[in-house]
């Protein structure tokens with residue numbers, strides 16, 4: 001649990017397990033590695049946890065914050081090109097980070113697509 005991230009930020013979308021792959025960092029392509037990740041959407045970022053208890057954060061940065069994506073200026077889109085899997089969305093940040101999120105159940109990922117898009121739109125209009 002990290003107060004810096006969670007204070008004052010009600011989850012917009014409660015956690016759910018999605019398949020996640022980070023495919024680029026800072027514009028540099030990464031080797032794709034799908035992992036089942038507990039994803040939480042707050043008003044301005046997506047947070048990635050290893051498990052639903054929201055402990056054991058999957059990837060600690062030097063600052064000790066949970067692995068997450070700042071949604072300010074991010075682009076979210078459906079992609080059929082970045083994976084052979086179905087129901088894949090791509091999130092690209094202005095800093096050149098690229099993530100794929102996927103679920104076999106279309107309504108699941110569609111709900112996340114719409115919610116993330118809405119969060120991005122609200123951020124850009126504020």
Ligand code: I3S
Pocket residue numbers: 031032033034082083084085
């Ligand atoms: O975009 P890629 O490189 O075809 O993605 C595949 C690889 O990540 C592959 O792992 P290896 O690079 O160790 O072979 C995964 O097993 C595949 O699932 C990836 O392709 P999909 O189409 O599932 O995203």
